[in-house]
Amino acid sequence: MTPGPERFARARARMEETGVDALLLSVGPDLPYLTGYEAMPLERLTMFVLRPTGDPVLLVPRLEAPRVADRGHFTIETWDETDDPVARVAAMVGAPRRVAIGDHTWARFVLALQHALPGTEFGPANAVLAPMRAVKDAEEIAALERAGAAVDAIAAGLRATAFAGRREIDVHRDLVERMLAAGHERANFAIVAAGPNAASPHHEPGDRVIADGDLVLCDFGGTMDGYCSDITRMFCVGEPTTEVRDAYAVLAEAQEAGVRAATVGTPCEAVDAATRAVIDAAGYGDFFVHRTGHGIGTEAHEDPYVVSGNATPLVAGHAFSIEPGIYLPGRWGMRLEDIVVATEAGPHRCNHAPRDIAVVA
């Protein structure tokens, strides 16, 4: 199923189930998922308005209208620099009881729309669209696999490159370039964290020069044909210490346990518990400071979240990361991440790059 009328019909069915009279989408992944068009993250409002009946409307700033590919799926309306786009949206929806607004919509537009529609209850579009987006069809899974294969090749290729003497930021830029060269339209992130910096799970790559003996975490992903990649692999300049090797064996076992647990019908929190049990048993439980994973699709992080407290059972087509980590503040950090799809035939990995610590120069 591609963006367009089929998805509009499914969204309308969900709107009816959830009592939503209008769906209002701006920046963020919901809009391209439904329409194929991505809003610019700027101060000029772009808004897609889907009502139970009638033509869907995409309202865009006049100067951005040429960017919209008109496939006849919806009406394109434009607003000029001195128009009030919020008033235009309000006029389109009338006085609805309840609207759902895209999760990434800027606060300034949420507040302005609430002001223009004082009798209307606002809810998150997530409640309408997240369950749709979370379950991938065959085409979407194929897109995730293609994006996965692209970063697999980069991860495998990195094993033959020299790390020592380069700054984290140099490797970061190299990864960004490789993702673009490999066909990603966008690099979403490229964490490169060396030595003690890897103990910060979301480390911002900086000027630290990678040195002999450094254990280096590389976690990178982007968007390719609209679907996201996300992979984490570990590199070591020279042989890892025994402590690191032993901890990594625990981590790899935990990751494998998480993947094995990700069968249809298993609650997300049970998958989280499966990785955590292995790390806890080895005594590293206090150093695994984040959830096991996140859903992935048109958005880098989306439903379903593989986290304690999420009792949602996996269904065939759920796609998510399994990425346990162990972080020793001031010393080192490690994470191992693959994207996995739940299928009736069992968990299916989208990443196949070697999973051991790569010893690099």
Add this chain to the structure above:
Amino acid sequence: MTPGPERFARARARMEETGVDALLLSVGPDLPYLTGYEAMPLERLTMFVLRPTGDPVLLVPRLEAPRVADRGHFTIETWDETDDPVARVAAMVGAPRRVAIGDHTWARFVLALQHALPGTEFGPANAVLAPMRAVKDAEEIAALERAGAAVDAIAAGLRATAFAGRREIDVHRDLVERMLAAGHERANFAIVAAGPNAASPHHEPGDRVIADGDLVLCDFGGTMDGYCSDITRMFCVGEPTTEVRDAYAVLAEAQEAGVRAATVGTPCEAVDAATRAVIDAAGYGDFFVHRTGHGIGTEAHEDPYVVSGNATPLVAGHAFSIEPGIYLPGRWGMRLEDIVVATEAGPHRCNHAPRDIAVVA
């Protein structure tokens, strides 16, 4: 003035003036402007809470806490994967009459906070912070000039490169790399629009191969030491036609008129009218489809907007683009853009790259 206590004090004074009991900042430029820390644009809430008195608090996901540089300016609190960060923020602010929330905050968090604070009126943080952010001090102007000099050098360097035979997307990537190599920490955009594509002011660079005779619009900018660059220059593969040369002479005159008009005390809309008058007089008025410019600082587009209807008079320290354009659908488009600062001594340009159409191979 740098991020930290001085800016907190000014923000608190503005909160008092505008009747705001708490300022809540998440993703977007307000947070780094006040604190020096930038939130990750992800589903885990980061929120800075500034109340009239007491320690300011930055609430971050536990796994991102190592990213925060602790300069002692505010209290850092962390939340764990199974905590409810919205409830934590609500508890911090009590039951305020009125809060102001950062303009880029995701709708999902706005709605969740409104739900958690049912008696509270929510307004935009813009009302508190925009006037502060719009007026740059000497340090900020110096930062804008450094960022401007970096893209000036790139624009000048491009004049010696070959365009023909490359795709728009190749030149786009080249620009991104050049911005990063020139010291920008982030490339925000790099529009490369060749031939008729340039008639789309916000064209998405694509697979079009640049050909002999193409007029090519390059509009690029990024963030360097926290402040944005933004420049547009035109390139032509071979000699431009007489029509293009003549239209460009009009455009350059319009841009110059806009810069000259940007004196302290002049309303923003009068600056817009100054560029528009020149283009109107030449008969191209219908093809100048956007405002004259936007403010610039820690955000690529911010107050003050140089647009019809904005009667705000310029004050010394306002920094903004002057970027008229002429767009002939299906044929060609052109824009000329510099960043300008209003000063008591008159309008001051931050960009100095040659402004003529560069004839390239």
